[in-house]
Amino acid sequence: MNQTTEHIAGLLDDAAVKAQAIEQFAPGSFDLDQAYRIQRASIERRIARGDGTRGIKLGFTSRAKMIQMGVNDLIWGWLTERMLEEEGSTVDLARYIHPRVEPEVCLLTRRDITGPINALEAADYLEAVAPAMEIIDSRYQNFKFTLEDVVADNCSSAGLVVGAWSRRFDRLGNAGVSIAFNGRSVLAGSTAAILGHPLRSVVQAARLVAASGHTLPAGSLIMAGAATAAQELVPDAHIRCDVGGLGHVEFFTGKKS
Secondary structure, three states, X not given: OXXXXXXXXXXXXXXXXXXXXXXXXXXXXXXXXXXXXXXXXXXXXXXXOOOOEEEEEEEOOOHHHXXXXXXXXXXXXXXXXXXXXXXXXXXXXXXXXXXXXXXXXXXXXXXXXXXXXXXXXXXXXXXXXEEEEEEEOOOEHHHOOOHHHHHHOHHHEEEEEEOXXXXXXXXXXOOEEEEXXXXXXXXXEEHHHOOOOOOHHXXXXXXXXXXXXXXXXXXXXXXXXXXXXXXXXXXXXXXXXXXXXXXXXXXXXXXXO
């Protein structure tokens, strides 16, 4: 691994650990392939500190977002054990720089995914599904970044909260999704925004991970992608996400320090 990759990975890792934003990198500092190498190098730093990989998250799962960013494929990042926030608990916002929340569904694998799979096989690789929320937190100033920047920054992934598991895969298509802050709705959408159907995320996850030379072991989490835009988190709030047919997931944010 070259010095530039390690250096940038170190800057991004330090920004996450210290919850202090850094400046964006100059355009052309690295290409997309190198961005993924930087991403993995930053995750290896977490593993060296005793963290462990827990699965992956997908980004740009809506066609509109791909067009907005000028790309024609998804992006993806790693989930780690220390990203998991307990459902119903109070999340310490001081751990983050400028956190936002997105409504999602989380999929739990029951078989190793070692290569590409097709849509007919997707459900056979899954143990369960749950309503979930992802906390995203760009390590760049003002939450602004290029495609390469965000990939290097592990696709802004910072935390996740997962609700109760079920095997209601038949409820995933075009399910209504909403997030409320202190009982007031702030986001509403549909799981159809996630590649048309969240099970397609399993197919894409298998393709992307296989292309990177990795595998997803049984028991991995797949965050399928955001069903709506993200909402900025605020202190002293109750955050609840409802997914039609799957249930709800919630957490609290602490008071402002």
